[in-house]
Amino acid sequence: MAQATTRERFIDWLKTMTFYELLVGMKATMSHLIHYKPITLQYPHEKRTLPDNYRGMLALLRYDDGTEKCVGCDLCEAACPSRVIRVVSAEIPGEPTKRYSKEYYMDMTRCLFCGMCVDACPVDALGMTKEFEWAVYDKRDLQLNKQQLLAIGDRSFPVREKRLELQHPNVAFFNVAFQHVPQKPN
């Protein structure tokens, strides 16, 4: 590096003596004061509008006729990286090809809201709501059962999906147990 010339050194000295660098910094803060535009959101009073794909509280969903979507396949339990979900699957009485979740537990203290259970669900029975204010005084309040999860889904997704029967020939077999599906002729 070249030696600083006398002129440059004089300018540096002058800058030191007149607090030039300090004044530059103080001008910056002053300009923020004059062009006061806070980025603060007064949180409890005003809230952000959340994006539609926000990954908030998990919920179990229903079809428009009020029946549960969940078929008790345990895929969410398998997909969950932190073992939040526990499903107890059972057969619907009298319908040997159909199953449902007899019990469904979520330990939300462990959930990391990755959304893998939602992706894994073959019948879209799980949904992520925009709820995030779930601070509780008792940790046990975060151990949710099926009724609570369904209640969250009911209040967060009032518009429910229509129940679609499985029409494709490959899967139409699963519809055999439905009462309104005509019986196969013998």
Place this chain on the structure above:
Amino acid sequence: MTELSLRLAVSLAQIAAVMGIVMLTVMILTLAERKVLGWMQDRMGPMEVGPYGILQPIADGLKLFFKEDIVPAGANKFMFSLAPILAMVPAMIGFAVIPFGPNETIQLFGMTIKPFVISDINIGVLYILAFASIGAYGIILGGWASNSKYSLLGGLRSAAQIISYELNVGLAIVGVLIMSGSLSLVKITDAQAGGFWHWYVFAFPAPQIFAFVVYVISAVAETNRVPFDLPEAESELVAGFFTEYSGMRFAFFFIAEYANMVLVSCVAAALFLGGWNAPYPGTILAHIGLESFAWIEGVAWFTVKVYGFLFLFFWLRATLPRLRYDQLMKFGWKVMLPIALANIVVTAIAMYIYNQFK
């Protein structure tokens, strides 16, 4: 005897008024600092208590009042209790000699009273410097008596820093004293009447501009404010010398810090910026015939100057990072001190020559 008791009553009323105003200013400052700092950092500052958070100081005060007063195990109880008082009393007591308004006298109950200064003693500057030094004891003792490493380090740093910078404050003032020929703040302020070119920052024959800069920087250092807040460096020493303090004792230290800020601002305004004198000759209110209300203008100018300084404190805090300890000492002893000494020499020579040819 009645006259003596009357005099006592009037003095006490004056003291109460000044104390009240100072405490009110401290309350405003705690809020104003957070607000100004917030605005400068694109935040809002306190917004919850009252409209736009203006009742925040009251909430803070109530909170501190009801907090538990903890004395740490192994602390020297006597010193631990004494330190906050030692810090606060000198900060408050300095206001006794500050002239807040014109040097007028009023006749009340057959007595002559100066309404805008509690006590016009002829060693006013010395008095303030002396009590500011005692204030340092509060900080040092508080740091030592807490039986905590952080507090001790804060106290030690504070001791070294205050000694270094008090020297510069004292020497920076000497130029003004040479020019005015008096130690009384009232006389010094009176000598600066008649326009801003008579203020000692700009005054002929020896403008005290360098002394003023030295004074302001040293005053920031002396009140332990950013960028010289090493005694309470929160990123290094938790809270420095008042780490172990809580409740009202903490509040005492807090009030002392802010009262000290107000005090050094008042002294700077009185010594260098003409005190309550307007930057133009006379007063507007006197020109338009309201002679008896001219004091309002004087007090208003004093307030403007003091609050300007206090704003500068906030502004510096929002802008500057903290100095390293060796930088602080180097700056104090190798930069500030020679400038202050040179200023004394130049001022003395200029005043000598000026008086010869006057």
